[in-house]
Amino acid sequence: MSLRSLAIASAIALASFAAHAAQVDVDAFTRNDKFNNIKLSPGGQYLAATVPLDDRTLLAILDRASNKVTATVKLGQNVHVQNFWWVNDQRVVLNVAEKYGALDTPQLDGNLYAINADGGSGTILAGWKSGEEELGSHIHSKKKENVAAYLVDDLPNDDKRVLVGIVPTGQDPYMRVDVMDVDSGKRVTAVRAPIRNADFVADNAGVVRFAVGADIDNTSRLYYRADDHSDWKVVNDELASGVVQTPLGFAADDSVAYIESEQVDGPDVILAYDTATGKETRVLGDKVMSPAMILTKPGTNIPVGAMFVDGKGRTEFFDPASPEARLYRSLEAAFPDERPYITSATRDGRLYLVRTYSDANPGDYYLFDAVAKKADHVVSQADWVDPDAMGPVRAIQFTARDGLAVKGYLTLPRGASGKNLPMVVLPHGGPFGISDDWGFDPEAQLLASVGYAVLQLNYRGSGERGRKYEHAGAAKWGDAMQDDVTDGTHWAIQQGIADPSRICIYGASYGAYAALMGVAKEPSLYKCAAGYVGVYDLPQLHGEETSKRGAIRTWANEWIGSDMDALAAHSPTRLAAKIKVPVFLAAGREDPRAPVAHTERMEKALKDAGVPVESLYYDGEGHGFYKPEHRREFYTRLLAFLSRSLGGATAAPASAPAAK
Secondary structure, X not given: OOHHHHHHXXXXXXXXXXXXXXXXXXXXXXXXXXXXXXEEOOOOOEEEEEEEOOOOEEEEEEXXXXXXXEEEEOOOOOEEEEEEEEOOOOEEEXXXXXXXXXXXOOEEEEEEEEEEOOOOOOEEEEEOOOOXXXXXXXXXXXXXXXXXXXXXXXXXXXXOEEEEEEEEOOOOOEEEEEEEEOOOOOEEEEEEEEEEOOEEEEOOOOOEEEEEEEXXXXXXXXXXXXXOOOOOEEEEEHHHHOOOEEEEEEOOOOOEEEEEEOOOOOOOEEXXXXXOOOOEEEEEEOOOOOOOEEEEOOOOOOEEEEEEOOOOOEEEEOOOOOHHHHHHHHHHHHOOOOEEEEEEEOOOOOEEEEEEEOOOOOOEEEEEXXXXXXXXXXXXXXXXXXXXXXXXXXXEEEEOOOOOEEEEEEEOOOOOOOOOEEEEEOOOOOOOOOOOOOOOOHHHHHHHHOOOEEEEEEOOOOOOOOHHHHHOOOOOOOOHHHHHHHHHHHHHHHXXXXXXXXXXXXXXXXXXXXXXXXXXXXXXXXXXXXXXXXXXXXXXXXXXXXXXOOHHHHHHHHHHOOOHHHHHHOOHHHOHHHOOOOEEEEEEOOOOOOOHHHHHHHHHHHHHOOOOEEEEEEOOOEOEOOOHHHHHHHHHHHHHHHHHHHOOOOEOOOOOOOOO
């Protein structure tokens, strides 16, 4: 093709793109869902749901017959109801987590709360907040304790008691398990952990029989005991076996336990552990992917199968002829374009609450009547999203420069040809053990809605591919992990998907680091870069993490790295002079996970190097912006920034507030 023909073709493409790319409503992609999770009570009378607000998440309980809210729990700014359990027909136990930013990892606050479905008998059952006033809620205080409490098992066969982990104050502690009355909070100790930082699994009679944890050396050990009168014995030691094993639960008769086991080379598998002989037998696994979700017999904690996510994904069962397998197959047939899973069920096994979702649908809840064979729609998580207007998402795979197979996902604008498109590379945060999966991603869909192809890569170090794949990213920040992102970008160019002259890279947290390292290592590959609540100086990050004690310090040395010269050489703050394209940075000044000093140092380094840089800071915001007006401003600025390099649409003006 001649240069003149190429110029004409490019002009036509740009004109077509501009016509396609009208202004978009940012709010439609940044609003909180109506609900996070909904569960049906064992008797079927109530629904309980977590409801996200701008800076907190509350619990609401709804009477199904009257469709009226009968109880709410709302505990304060940055406090989120993280999970909840119906422990009988009338009572809910819940825990809460504190978050200081929209992207921050929730930190459980170490307290267990309970409330009745009618709003009565609210109390702190256990935890260090016992004895404190809880203003603005129905929760009443109890005797002061200097411990943290976590639910171990909701004991589906027991309406009066649950198992709770009790953790004394201090770092890397030894935990014990107590049996607790769900009304009074009275407890009796059942067993003490044989290792620090333990998690426990009980059998169907409520006897704790597995403990798994790690000491300050950050290596895992799995323990087993036959009953309340037996001593703990080591079943797996990571130092000896080279793998981590995690207990999942017991079969209905308690003769077999199920364990998820890493493999030295390959994805995790599920093993059946014979409790009499100690023999392990593989019952489920995939050639490429580890289990993404364990499926249980509805209304119990009994594992029956797993979901594997590679593309849309699939479910597999220990017994393909089991009632649970047949139920899932019927649901999958009823929702062929969605991924259904059961969140809860009535005790009699008649009613099931089913959530369905897809790449274009944030989620819908249905009440499935197993007798009538009918599913009635209950509620949509985000009914303002039109699935028919969303971009399709497909799984992709390419081979990295060292021969490693890397997977990811490509989102295309709705109606696009899939060829010669402007593209945004969107590396995920974490980075370790985290992965992008098939499903509705509001950020990717926002970018696709303005006309960009969006490439999300599960570079080495990401989760759901097994131990070897995850450990391949250890101490490879800016090195092999970054090369995977670069190789994925080149793959998209070679496939004709991306216009090589119109590619930008943007990410949050570790993804922000990857974005800035991308333009530092590959100055001619990307036309711009944007980083949101990122870390950009590895020696600084290493110092922040190693200032903590115990297993966290060990983790930092193993996973970030301990060679200060190498860390400096892979820090965008030290490589600003190599960056030749515009940069946009955004951060919250109260971010405990990626301190704002990283962004300030990055901005200064870019300005000193003469690199065009714009920034956005907010006081009072943490690891991701909570306030709607701050999220709107960030994404408005981001789309405008990307548009200047890629030509895409920008944000529509904010809608006028509804009349009151």
